[in-house]
Amino acid sequence: MSDRSIKTAGTYKRTGLGHWIRQRRINKNWQFYVMLILPLLWYVLFCYLPMYGVVLAFKKYSAMKGILGSPWVDPWYKWFMKYYQSPYFARTITNTFILSFSSLLFGFPLPILLALLLNEVRNKTFQKFVQNVTYIPHFLSTVVLVGMLTCFTNRDFGIVNKLIVALGGTAENWMQVPSLFRSMYVGSGVWQNMGWDSIIYIAALAGVDPQLHESAYIDGANRYQCMWHINLPCILPTVIIMLILNSGHILSVGFEKVYLMQNGLNMAVSDVISTYVYRISLLSSNQFELSTAIGLFNSVVNCAMLVLVNKISKKVSDVQLW
Amino acid sequence: MAQATTRQVIKHRRNSRQSRGDIVFETIVIILLALLALVIIYPLYFVVIASFSEAKAVVGGDVIFLPKGLTLDNYMECFKNGDLMLGYKNAFILLIIGTAVYLFLTILCAYPLSRRDLWGRNGIMIFCTIPMFFGGGLIPTYLTVTKTLNLHNWAAVILVGGVSTYNMIIMRTFFQTSIPFELQEAAEIDGSTPFGTLIRIILPLSIPVICVIGLYYGVGIWNSYFSALIYVSDKNLWPLQLFLRQILVNADLSAVDGGDVADMARRAMRAEIIKYAICVLASIPMLVIYPFIQRYFVKGVMIGSVKG
Structure with a gap:
């Protein structure tokens, strides 16, 4: 793995996405990002989705349409x-x-x-x-x-x-x-x-x-x-x-x-x-x-x-x- | 050698220079702490001795320092109660699944974030910290879980818990400060992948912190009733705490059925005493785990708390 990168290092372009990724060691560390997928998915689903659900405070909720589809209330407050x-x-x-x-x-x-x-x-x-x-x-x-x-x-x-x-x-x-x-x-x-x-x-x-x-x-x-x-x-x-x-x-x-x-x-x-x-x-x-x-x-x-x-x-x- | 002697001299001097004021001060401190320990332990002690005593003695106020009329009847009554046993079983299953899931997610989150060479680490950290201070609140969470994600019963109860950012930070700090980064680098030079490093290097060295965080999660799952209250509709899936709430707080006497006891007053009395046995039974699992984890405890908590 490391051998190949040394051999080919000179031929890599110094611009573009590939360079950007290599510079930040994302290619070497990709497994760390894989580890993070599940926890971050949990954060999105169970912390950030409900946070977005707060818009319900400005809506008239209807169970059929869900939080997103429900209409806004007239005076927002x-x-x-x-x-x-x-x-x-x-x-x-x-x-x-x-x-x-x-x-x-x-x-x-x-x-x-x-x-x-x-x-x-x-x-x-x-x-x-x-x-x-x-x-x-x-x-x-x-x-x-x-x-x-x-x-x-x-x-x-x-x-x-x-x-x-x-x-x-x-x-x-x-x-x-x-x-x-x-x-x-x-x-x-x-x-x-x-x-x-x-x-x-x-x-x-x-x-x-x-x-x-x-x-x-x-x-x-x-x-x-x-x-x-x-x-x-x-x-x-x-x-x-x-x-x-x-x-x-x-x-x-x-x-x-x-x-x-x-x-x-x-x-x-x-x-x-x-x-x-x-x-x-x-x-x-x-x-x-x-x-x-x-x-x-x-x-x-x-x-x-x-x-x-x-x-x-x-x-x-x-x-x-x- | 010379240093050791100096140290001894200082130590000797300090001990001999205990003035009378210092001795009085320390005595007062010890008395205060002993009183405090007494105040904290007595209610617990009383619950235990009451649970082993005869109902009449407890109700009459005769049980103060020692159990009167030693008996196991109160516990027998509890074991005969189907609801309690069902609650116990459910709570244990939830405890095991929940702790495993939470630890799994927390480790997977903490390890990458403990790496200095991870690009985007600070951004991800902030992403994880925001929910500590601002949450959606009861209803948005409830609607998201039950309507948008369509999760019910145990799946909802377990998944709503997930990662506690506070625990994740403790674990990350432990990975960062207690495990030399060179160890990970050496493993990687020898061809270990990040997953391999996590399993072969990090985890074996992190038993203390994993035990402590596991204890936090376990106690949390065992003791909480709120998420079960709102997400579990099927009574057969109720964890112990919900049954306890019914018996202890809502004073639902039908749940504690005396059977042969005919008159109301005696039944009420029995029910009251059985509550003590129930309190003991409900608390024992957590109190039993604690001493085993306690040796890791100070180490794990200190590291997290000082720097986290």
């Missing part, structure tokens, strides 16, 4: 207007925002703190033990998690209510108390993901230069000061990157858990955008266009947040995603 004017607009947006913001508020700093504390433990066995224990809940499914919550807080049989009654309170079915929904959602989320989310910070802490600690010790710093003034600033870039990435989800709360925790009594606080979209499209009335429009609105807000936070971070701290 008809479905957005409909969402804006619907009584669910304020409720779903507020609930989504509050849920994801409070999840971020509690779920974001705690893993960092956990990683910093774990890093201070010298007994490796204890450190590994705590680490592995905190990972376990991550492997439970959402259904099991919500099932556990339901069992624990059951009015008649749940252990939480047994405790409350023993302390002199009154038993209640917590899953049906609207005022408890948010704290239960956020609390169980932190319980489940705290350990798992700390992994990335533990990895970052492993990369902190030990010489920094050496010199700080010589200057008389104690371990507490080292943690705050060396370890934390050293992992700050990672922290900021994670914060930027998380801010891109500010208007998307995981559907699975909210939907499972939802019931008729707590709808006022548990109805979020994704459950509303599901309800009006696949569950009951087939309002495909409206739900596409809401989904698009949601994506756009998320993207805008991502770009915005990235910009702010670039200004303030020089750390950025792109």
Whole structure:
């Protein structure tokens, strides 16, 4: 193979498609492009085709004609207007925002703190033990998690209510108390993901230069000061990157858990955008266009947040995603 | 030799210079972490001991630290339940097919993109990253899959997952940083084709990352219910999580049929306790796999997370 190309190298034209291909080594690497065919086909079919399907937000869908053949709606913003004017607009947006913001508020700093504390433990066995224990809940499914919550807080049989009654309170079915929904959602989320989310910070802490600690010790710093003034600033870039990435989800709360925790009594606080979209499209009335429009609105807000936070971070701290 | 001694001296000094403040600090840290571990482990522990206890003891609040009236009845009841067993079988089949397909696609995507000499690499990379930040949303995806591509049931559930760009980047970073490029070049000089290099050089050296990514995918497939909820209409094809949802969350008592138990109150009580056994049974497969993969785990995750 290589022999032949050396022999004939002189006779090749230096222009044309063949030259262009050889220059970029595409002829030698063609098998790599063959490997890429299947994954890229998957991306086209399952990511980019649906992305194009977003035009449905500006159309009147008819099942016979498909997405492409369906006619456009007259004021192009008809479905957005409909969402804006619907009584669910304020409720779903507020609930989504509050849920994801409070999840971020509690779920974001705690893993960092956990990683910093774990890093201070010298007994490796204890450190590994705590680490592995905190990972376990991550492997439970959402259904099991919500099932556990339901069992624990059951009015008649749940252990939480047994405790409350023993302390002199009154038993209640917590899953049906609207005022408890948010704290239960956020609390169980932190319980489940705290350990798992700390992994990335533990990895970052492993990369902190030990010489920094050496010199700080010589200057008389104690371990507490080292943690705050060396370890934390050293992992700050990672922290900021994670914060930027998380801010891109500010208007998307995981559907699975909210939907499972939802019931008729707590709808006022548990109805979020994704459950509303599901309800009006696949569950009951087939309002495909409206739900596409809401989904698009949601994506756009998320993207805008991502770009915005990235910009702010670039200004303030020089750390950025792109 | 001299260096070793200096290092020892420093180490010795650092240990002896543990001031009282440092000792107090470390003690507080250890207490905090121990408390945290307790808070995290206790609910799980409670589920396990409750699942081995008699219904009356759990409902009466007597089970706190140890199981009362050790029994396997709760599990026997689960095994008798046809729905649960069907769900188990379906979930296992989905797990195996899904993980294999996802790993196959992810490796085929990550390996070419890890090659520095691949023309168009950055463009393809951007093409793969855009869906991470912008997606079509529920309905366009649903219509594309069911109408345009005409996929239903398991085919839809499996294929909608496909490549996770995040995992693909982790794998690509691993190929790039942990396997010397010279190794691939040497193989190619000896006449290996890219496919040959992938199978004989890259894959054997990437067991850690493949295990970790496989675990990610496996846990994801096992635990998710949403795509099954919208794409699987035939109840005989439901994976475990959908049956679980019916029993645990929607509290459908008919699914857990006591049979000989006559009165409602006792039946409700039994159903409540069986839920604990169901929780344990549903979580065990993932928790059992985890320790086997855990040794690869730190290595694989660290590489991906630090640089990806």
